[in-house]
Amino acid sequence: MKFDCLILGGGAAGLMAGVALARGGASVAIVERQSRVGRKLLSTGNGRCNFTNRTAAPEDYFGDLALARGALSAFPPEKILRIFEELGVPARVDAEGRAYPLSNQASSVLDALRLAFAEGGGVEIPDFEVLAVHKKGDLLSVRASDDREILAPYVLAATGGLAGKSLGARDCPFLAMAGHSFTRRSPALSPLKTQPFPALKGVRAFVRLSMDGHRESGEILFTEYGVSGIAAMQLARFAHPGSTLQIDFFPEGDGAQFLCRRARLLPKRRMEDFLNGIVPKRVGQVLCKAAGLAPTLEAGALSEAELRRLGDLLNAFPVPVLGARGYENAQVTAGGLTGFDPDTLESRAIPGLFAAGELLDVDGPCGGYNLQWAWASALLAARSILQKRKGGTPSA
Numbered sequence: 001m002k003f004d005c006l007i008l009g010g011g012a013a014g015l016m017a018g019v020a021l022a023r024g025g026a027s028v029a030i031v032e033r034q035s036r037v038g039r040k041l042l043s044t045g046n047g048r049c050n051f052t053n054r055t056a057a058p059e060d061y062f063g064d065l066a067l068a069r070g071a072l073s074a075f076p077p078e079k080i081l082r083i084f085e086e087l088g089v090p091a092r093v094d095a096e097g098r099a100y101p102l103s104n105q106a107s108s109v110l111d112a113l114r115l116a117f118a119e120g121g122g123v124e125i126p127d128f129e130v131l132a133v134h135k136k137g138d139l140l141s142v143r144a145s146d147d148r149e150i151l152a153p154y155v156l157a158a159t160g161g162l163a164g165k166s167l168g169a170r171d172c173p174f175l176a177m178a179g180h181s182f183t184r185r186s187p188a189l190s191p192l193k194t195q196p197f198p199a200l201k202g203v204r205a206f207v208r209l210s211m212d213g214h215r216e217s218g219e220i221l222f223t224e225y226g227v228s229g230i231a232a233m234q235l236a237r238f239a240h241p242g243s244t245l246q247i248d249f250f251p252e253g254d255g256a257q258f259l260c261r262r263a264r265l266l267p268k269r270r271m272e273d274f275l276n277g278i279v280p281k282r283v284g285q286v287l288c289k290a291a292g293l294a295p296t297l298e299a300g301a302l303s304e305a306e307l308r309r310l311g312d313l314l315n316a317f318p319v320p321v322l323g324a325r326g327y328e329n330a331q332v333t334a335g336g337l338t339g340f341d342p343d344t345l346e347s348r349a350i351p352g353l354f355a356a357g358e359l360l361d362v363d364g365p366c367g368g369y370n371l372q373w374a375w376a377s378a379l380l381a382a383r384s385i386l387q388k389r390k391g392g393t394p395s396a
Contacts, residue, residue: 010124011374013160014030030123040160045368050099050367051084052375053098055096057076063183063334074376084109087116089102140350155354157175189331190327206219216235242321246316269298275287288310291313
């Protein structure tokens with residue numbers, strides 16, 4: 001088989017690139033290792049697909065910021081919103097800039113991309129596990145594990161990262177064999193594994209977190225393995241054994257001063273109930289135990305030093321970190337493939353080979369940023385391919 005362009009991977013980036021290339025007049029196929037495209041896309045935003053964030057900017061991202069600037073400047077969120085409007089998916093944007101389809105269903109986004117791809121003459125080829133990519137004369141040869149071969153002058157790798165292994169994520173050694181290397185990769189947007197606190201399992205709290213100089217605020221959930229919730233997941237990229245997660249259960253102010261006043265107001269209140277109304281009851285009990293205060297001790301009997309010790313724990317409860325939970329529970333991969341031109345996303349080693357999406361060394365925070373990167377990088381790569389087909393250079 002032969003096409004003008006072959007896309008490796010039927011995820012968000014691969015599908016968007018396929019739509020752009022098909023609409024640009026190229027014959028294009030998407031090969032997908034699994035039995036169908038878009039499985040991970042269906043799980044995004046808890047099934048609602050937070051498909052971009054209106055506030056996303058290159059400086060919000062991690063990794064290769066030159067790559068981020070190239071694609072995100074060319075295809076900012078407003079362009080992505082317009083493109084999806086044209087695909088039949090108008091957006092609802094919330095107060096934090098997160099965009100969802102009006103239908104509130106991720107399937108609407110996937111269906112719109114697949115329909116547009118098919119309408120443009122695009123071909124989906126499922127159950128195609130890529131084994132190797134190499135030059136074959138003026139073309140690129142993509143060979144499958146079952147020895148099928150597809151030829152194309154342009155190949156776009158959009159195979160994703162290692163996050164979401166339950167949804168089929170897998171490494172792509174054939175890209176390393178094709179002359180590229182990966183930066184150090186790790187799970188990002190993953191729950192944190194910490195010293196367990198069985199007494200807090202299932203407790204939710206709105207907190208401020210800090211770890212190794214990085215800070216996040218929001219709701220967390222204590223689990224059997226550690227701490228989950230968006231605020232904790234945002235810190236996963238920085239987690240390593242030996243880190244300490246500081247949890248501020250009273251971000252409103254100085255806990256020590258507050259508790260000294262509270263003890264004067266409620267001198268008969270016992271420690272097991274002293275923090276009631278400030279933090280969840282079980283959190284209060286754990287903090288008092290950590291401060292060495294007996295549950296039956298009355299607030300009025302505490303010294304100022306004891307109250308300050310409890311207040312300091314209220315503002316900075318230390319939790320030893322074991323690491324991020326892993327790729328199975330991560331939403332995205334930190335790190336990625338290197339060696340691509342930020343202006344075109346074409347390989348510096350193999351002319352005609354392009355890359356987009358999570359495969360590359362760019363990732364962002366939770367809230368639509370990573371899909372914004374997927375769309376923007378896919379569109380930049382597709383535009384570059386179409387320009388090369390015409391014998392020109394990419395234009396804005």
